[in-house]
Amino acid sequence: MKATARAHTNIALIKYWGKKNQNFILPYNSSLSMTLDAFYTDTTVEFSSGFTTNQFYLNGELVNDEMTDRVFNHIHKIKTLLNQLDLPNFTVTSTNHVPTAAGLASSSSGFAALTAAAVKAMGLDLSKSELSRLARLGSGSATRSLFGGFAMWSTGNDLTSVGSAIDEHPEMDLHLLAIETNGARKKIPSRSGMQNTVETSAYYDAWVQKAKNDLDLMTYAIKQNDFELLGKVAENNAMAMHATNLAAVPSFTYFEPDTLVAMQAVQELRNNGISCYYTLDAGPNLKILTQSKNIDAIKAYFNKKLPKATIIQATFGPGIQYLS
Amino acid sequence: MKATARAHTNIALIKYWGKKNQNFILPYNSSLSMTLDAFYTDTTVEFSSGFTTNQFYLNGELVNDEMTDRVFNHIHKIKTLLNQLDLPNFTVTSTNHVPTAAGLASSSSGFAALTAAAVKAMGLDLSKSELSRLARLGSGSATRSLFGGFAMWSTGNDLTSVGSAIDEHPEMDLHLLAIETNGARKKIPSRSGMQNTVETSAYYDAWVQKAKNDLDLMTYAIKQNDFELLGKVAENNAMAMHATNLAAVPSFTYFEPDTLVAMQAVQELRNNGISCYYTLDAGPNLKILTQSKNIDAIKAYFNKKLPKATIIQATFGPGIQYLS
Structure with a gap:
């Protein structure tokens, strides 16, 4: 037992x-x-x-x-x-x-x-x-x-x-860098945040429709092993999710000042030819999607831009395993 | 002539x-x-x-x-x-x-x-x-x-x-405090920003409908001389406008780190019983709506929270005038 x-x-x-x-x-x-x-x-x-x-x-x-x-x-x-x-x-x-x-x-x-x-x-x-x-x-x-x-x-x-x-x-070369800028417990738990948004956001119905379309695009990107499309769709889907909260009554956001600093850093890296995209859950810490060859450059840039941030690296993990 | x-x-x-x-x-x-x-x-x-x-x-x-x-x-x-x-x-x-x-x-x-x-x-x-x-x-x-x-x-x-x-x-006791934290020319001109949003944002139709509803609420608030309702509707309408940009493809935002610091300061002031609300145009500088009695407290709080910010005060102005 x-x-x-x-x-x-x-x-x-x-x-x-x-x-x-x-x-x-x-x-x-x-x-x-x-x-x-x-x-x-x-x-x-x-x-x-x-x-x-x-x-x-x-x-x-x-x-x-x-x-x-x-x-x-x-x-x-x-x-x-x-x-x-x-x-x-x-x-x-x-x-x-x-x-x-x-x-x-x-x-x-x-x-x-x-x-x-x-x-x-x-x-x-x-x-x-x-x-x-x-x-x-x-x-x-x-x-x-x-x-x-x-x-x-x-x-x-x-x-x-x-x-x-x-x-x-998956064959895709895909890595995640978790940029931790804020270790504080989030102010708005995701359960109440999402429920408030469902009940009051003028954009909620449009979100549900957009998420359906984004899912089709994402499935296609995975089948095509297309990292760029995957990154673009992931970043846009995350921002659209956060946008539903801004339009809730009252409006709220999980963004913190350092979230925007990290977003800007990703955009700057892209402008410099380093391919990377971000996603963000119901909290302030950005997660960067990128490929093997760019990891060192991204870490170096963030060490300069947000020296206090902790960066943790991950790639694909397995499904459920039984240890005994 | x-x-x-x-x-x-x-x-x-x-x-x-x-x-x-x-x-x-x-x-x-x-x-x-x-x-x-x-x-x-x-x-x-x-x-x-x-x-x-x-x-x-x-x-x-x-x-x-x-x-x-x-x-x-x-x-x-x-x-x-x-x-x-x-x-x-x-x-x-x-x-x-x-x-x-x-x-x-x-x-x-x-x-x-x-x-x-x-x-x-x-x-x-x-x-x-x-x-x-x-x-x-x-x-x-x-x-x-x-x-x-x-x-x-x-x-x-x-x-x-x-x-x-x-x-x-208007009879309403209404003042505006412009909090200038960033004097740089904005990266995305409002003309191209709004056009990109019209063409690509999944939330644009919902924005137009929400703006209509908000206009009715705002007109009512003015007729009732209700500052609190005016502030709530203005803040929510501004955030909903900015949310349409986050859902544009690609997503973009006029928020800067100090925009969020200023938003948080307004929320903190409200939590401390100082009635004030914010609005934000196509740029990073927050504008605070408040009443006479709260101006000094807000200025003092911002001088502490964002010491580098310039604060400029305004109230109702007149329509067109001919000087000659």
């Missing part, structure tokens, strides 16, 4: 922004991501009648906070959906190999690893697609972290809104 | 962003502005058979650049439309009382003063509405600068797209 799984984080190239159903975490638009090798979560789930209570250990420490509630609720949902409500108490032991400084949310790898470990600890054998449907209930972006390389999360109903592989072993 | 006119700049509270006709400068949406006392242009136009050529003096110097072409073209259009093509050569002498540091475009006051002085120098007597139609052909925002207080520029066809007074002597 014990299993360990490893899941990698992912960065959305076509963003998920807004739920059409809060309970089932059903998105208004399909999203597409790159799974990252550098950031992952290892999680062990054990069910045992010897446990007098449920427990959650994170990075070696017993935790009892909001995240503990989310973990326990997630296990309860899985037990319910898989008819395993008579299982004994459990212990979840999780280690995040996601440096806080990366500015990359650990919830995608966290809920993917938790779901896979819990299901295996129950002695059940589910497909990645079935696991991704369960992972979705913990965190939307976790839906894509079951798969390696390029992965997609489809909008749909509770049964069809699942992750799938676009290309788990 | 000589006349002098004074026109004041205006700040759009509901923005003009995008033309449906380039030649006639017909906007997709109506806009609404506050005419400002602190910034104005004095322009003398003289027609004389003694002049061997047309000349343009700006701030005491003979000018021969892109702006000279715009001035000459504008006079030519007025002569054509008013059947005055047999007039002799002219001299235009213009003085801008618009500190470059204010980050406020002088084209609104410039083309309003030029139009009024030229028509009067021709010996013709046109209504402000007729003058505003002519001023529009030089610069869209000049359409509103014929009127004092709150003015509107209506979308429509070439005959009906004119300025009008909403309230030339």
Whole structure:
């Protein structure tokens, strides 16, 4: 009654922004991501009648906070959906190999690893697609972290809104540089930010339509192994997502002054013939998409432009793995 | 054959962003502005058979650049439309009382003063509405600068797209603080920026609809003498205008790092009970809308937060005036 799984984080190239159903975490638009090798979560789930209570250990420490509630609720949902409500108490032991400084949310790898470990600890054998449907209930972006390389999360109903592989072993020379300029906890959590935007932004409907078109372009770029098109579409899609927030009532933004400095640096690098593009999630830290030959030049330029920034490098990571 | 006119700049509270006709400068949406006392242009136009050529003096110097072409073209259009093509050569002498540091475009006051002085120098007597139609052909925002207080520029066809007074002597206690953090010439001129957005932004149609709704709200706020509603609508309308640029292909922004610092300062002031809102044109310099009692506190806060910024204060200005 014990299993360990490893899941990698992912960065959305076509963003998920807004739920059409809060309970089932059903998105208004399909999203597409790159799974990252550098950031992952290892999680062990054990069910045992010897446990007098449920427990959650994170990075070696017993935790009892909001995240503990989310973990326990997630296990309860899985037990319910898989008819395993008579299982004994459990212990979840999780280690995040996601440096806080990366500015990359650990919830995608966290809920993917938790779901896979819990299901295996129950002695059940589910497909990645079935696991991704369960992972979705913990965190939307976790839906894509079951798969390696390029992965997609489809909008749909509770049964069809699942992750799938676009290309788990891409040929594309594609790297990500996470530029961490601000380690502070973000002021507007993505859950409330996106919901406010869905409810009040005059641009929300146009966003959903644009995201559909961008997804088609991005899928084409991946099939054609076209880095330039991928970068352009990713950058434009991210900015369009952030634009929906500016048009919300009241308007808000995740941009910080250093976000704009980093954006300008990327534009300057492009003007100098260094091919790179940026994307930005619901936080201030820019992520740069580029190719091997440009990494050193980009790092050198950012060390000069934003000397206090931390830069962490990643490329394609694998899908879910079972460590035991 | 000589006349002098004074026109004041205006700040759009509901923005003009995008033309449906380039030649006639017909906007997709109506806009609404506050005419400002602190910034104005004095322009003398003289027609004389003694002049061997047309000349343009700006701030005491003979000018021969892109702006000279715009001035000459504008006079030519007025002569054509008013059947005055047999007039002799002219001299235009213009003085801008618009500190470059204010980050406020002088084209609104410039083309309003030029139009009024030229028509009067021709010996013709046109209504402000007729003058505003002519001023529009030089610069869209000049359409509103014929009127004092709150003015509107209506979308429509070439005959009906004119300025009008909403309230030339408003009771509202309303002041503007122009926060100049960046005196550099803007990288993307508003003419090309707005045209790129019209052609490529997925949010442009939604912007036009939102601007219509915001105009109704703003008109109501003015009628009700409701500063808070006016500020909220102005801030949200400006951000929605800037959001259309983020969603253009490629995306672009007029925000600079200090723009975000200034926005955050306004939000912090609000959190501390100081009522103020911001608006932003096609450039990086924030303009703050507030009431008399809060001016000192805002200036003090900005002196601390952005010590290098220049702050220039204004309130309602009058419509077109003839100095001779």
